[in-house]
Amino acid sequence: MTAAACYTLVLIILVAFSVAIGSKDVFLKEGFFSFLSGTDWNSVEGRESYGALPYIIGTLISSALAVAIGVPISLGIAIFLSEMAPPKASVPLSFIIELLAAVPSIIYGLWALFVFRFWVRDLVETPLHNAFGGSIPFFAKTPFGLDVFTAGIVLAIMIIPIVSSISREVIKAVPNSQREAAYSLGATRWETVRIAIFPYAKSGLLGAAILGLGRAIGETILVTMIIGNTIGISAIPTSLFSQSQTLSSLIANEFNEASSNLQLSALIGLGAVLLILTMGINVGARLLVSRMVKVSAGGRE
């Protein structure tokens, strides 16, 4: 049994070591910081040069979009389910949200590639482009539907289940006395949420959002299918409708086609960056959520 528990530790060590050893070559050749800040991605023999910056930016932008779209929606769902809906409605609704969590990301990807991107292109992107394309560089590129914007929206849909269900848990953990105090002062439902629930649940809700961010950053296959997969400096999005590339999508795209050991090492180096990014984010988020839920579980009794 202790052996089984040790296995978890061994796995972590294995992850850390293998990623470190696998990416050693590229860090030695490029140097740690110039790998992070480089924009080249050239696997031609003799001219090999690798830099991770465009993909770091692509990852951060698509995930930031996902959080900007997904978190408010998730908060709405959490508030609706915990404060507004009668049990008759909230039970089936939360089941539906759980189903959304069960859909594999490859199926999100398939749906996004063949169905959803046309909705986005025709209903959102083209009107925005026509209206503001000339004046605001944000909307400048002619939209095809395969871009950071679509990736952000689909990632947002993907993180809704986890963010909303954790937010709901956190909101549930707010003591009822808080609500009662607000209602007894004549507050409306929204005022109760705003003055009694949000301040109390702040850190937990922040944790839920960050956890969603971690999910979005780590997501691979779905992003690979819809972000457009450009390489090098052009992967830095210049507008919402630019094709781009994330750390994980580049790994998925090139891993099996890597032509040299250095290219493989560069891909693993991207994995190392991704690992550090998500690990920091997840540990931080878990700390925020668990502190909140623990405190209030004690306070409710």
Added chain:
Amino acid sequence: MHENEQISGNRRKIQDIMLRHSSKRRLMDKIVSALAVVGVLAAIIPLASILLEVIKNGASAITIELVTQPPGAIGSATSGGIAPAIQGTLIVIGLATLIGAPVGILTGIFLSEFAPGNGLFPSAVRLFSDVLIGLPSVVIGIVGYLTIVLTTGSFSVLAGAFSLSIIMIPIVVRITEETLKIVPNSIREAGQSLGIAKWKITLFIVLKSAKSGVITGIVLAISRIAGETAPLIMTILGTSLFFSSFTNPVDALPLRIWRLASQPYDSAHSQGWGAALILIIVVMILSMALRLLTQRKGFKVKASHV
């Protein structure tokens, strides 16, 4: 008379202000409520559309040929089926479960029964299993590639199963630990008062009464790994052949869907939808089972939490 009029005038004014103010507040309340409902719709519409499209496009693609034949030449009109992918998915998931479930359950038992309190070792195990849950699956694939594919020299079922088991273990650990924790202490004490050895109490009394919770954890983990694609790219590679041995590449449904979707042929896309329908049916059956398991025992596990 005059004073009275003034007072009633003032009163009306105040009431007016209050009314106007409260109607503003009510309006705000209504707006926010409406926004919350919009949020719910924003989650339901994609789900409905996904299910609809998968069923619509998938149902017409599913034929006997699709589920029994290996893939044919790329782009040909009669392009065979996805049978190796179905077979491969079952084998890889089965093997991953054989590795992941025992390790996960034992670790969960260890944390709940044999390592009470917050010693250094159990806290480290808990923290690390939390870290494992948050690892991006593509990184786990890289680990599988480096540790197994590189050392054995071939893409293989083993490498895929090993990678998926890394995803599975922390999920099983957490749910096992949580389930065992809600088994009342009186049951353990009853065993102890009869002088039964601790391992027997754990195995035959505590674990038995927490059986459905533990199974829930395993089912949840399986439904999570069934749809994983990224780690399979760099471990099992994908092939159009049936399973031959544990040290050779195999195919898997998610991987096949990805490859089919990136081909420029309609027939490939249609097969992709068929594969997606099969995959989603498997996953939905698993989550229905999960629902039933968790409802019967009044035991709460949130699928979306892990």
